[in-house]
Amino acid sequence: EAQVTQNPRYLITVTGKKLTVTCSQNMNHEYMSWYRQDPGLGLRQIYYSMNVEVTDKGDVPEGYKVSRKEKRNFPLILESPSPNQTSLYFCASSLSPSGEETQYFGPGTRLLVL
Amino acid sequence: GENVEQHPSTLSVQEGDSAVIKCTYSDSASNYFPWYKQELGKRPQLIIDIRSNVGEKKDQRIAVTLNKTAKHFSLHITETQPEDSAVYFCAPGGGTSYGKLTFGQGTILTVHP
Numbered sequence: 001e002a003q004v005t006q007n008p009r010y011l012i013t014v015t016g017k018k019l020t021v022t023c024s025q026n027m028n029h030e031y032m033s034w035y036r037q038d039p040g041l042g043l044r045q046i047y048y049s050m051n052v053e054v055t056d057k058g059d060v061p062e063g064y065k066v067s068r069k070e071k072r073n074f075p076l077i078l079e080s081p082s083p084n085q086t087s088l089y090f091c092a093s094s095l096s097p098s099g100e101e102t103q104y105f106g107p108g109t110r111l112l113v114l
Numbered sequence: 115g116e117n118v119e120q121h122p123s124t125l126s127v128q129e130g131d132s133a134v135i136k137c138t139y140s141d142s143a144s145n146y147f148p149w150y151k152q153e154l155g156k157r158p159q160l161i162i163d164i165r166s167n168v169g170e171k172k173d174q175r176i177a178v179t180l181n182k183t184a185k186h187f188s189l190h191i192t193e194t195q196p197e198d199s200a201v202y203f204c205a206p207g208g209g210t211s212y213g214k215l216t217f218g219q220g221t222i223l224t225v226h227p
Binding site for chain 2: 058090098099103105
């Protein structure tokens with residue numbers, strides 16, 4: 001089954017404790033992206049990747065890191081989480097890196113930073 | 115980057131009525147215009163999209179219309195049903211930002227039985 005998976009689905013952590021949210025897709029998509037969703041603010045792009053080893057900042061990259069060492073995986077790293085990073089996070093993938101194709105979203109990761 | 119505005123932010127209708135949500139964008143080079151639906155607690159999923167060489171596309175009760183000159187596109191839902199209640203997002207793509215995507219703020223649609 002074609003899908004995007006994320007882990008963990010729920011995470012409670014404390015300020016400053018490094019964490020990684022994994023994202024994997026099995027559709028051989030070139031493009032992958034991370035979004036955060038906050039009430040009233042919609043989906044805001046954190047980072048995106050147009051291919052292996054190619055990543056770029058979205059609209060809200062501060063406090064986040066990403067890597068794309070393999071085509072199927074695109075982990076999101078919070079090296080020193082802060083309470084303002086409490087949010088719902090979605091990973092997405094797409095066939096085309098140009099934004100001209102459907103975004104397929106993972107199930108989401110709900111993060112609480114205390 | 116692309117400026118995307120979506121209106122209205124909330125929309126309440128009676129079952130059977132029509133609903134229209136508008137998305138305005140700034141990048142005239144954009145050429146892909148999707149609408150995503152997000153049900154409560156779920157992930158966003160594409161419900162309909164249109165490309166810049168087409169003015170209108172219909173799929174049963176939903177349709178999308180595009181006005182490239184005015185830089186806006188709209189989602190039309192006819193004969194609304196309670197299961198249409200969700201948040202709807204637009205996300206124009208394919209423009210000069212190439213890969214950097216901006217979503218609209220979302221429209222909360224509530225369909226009352």
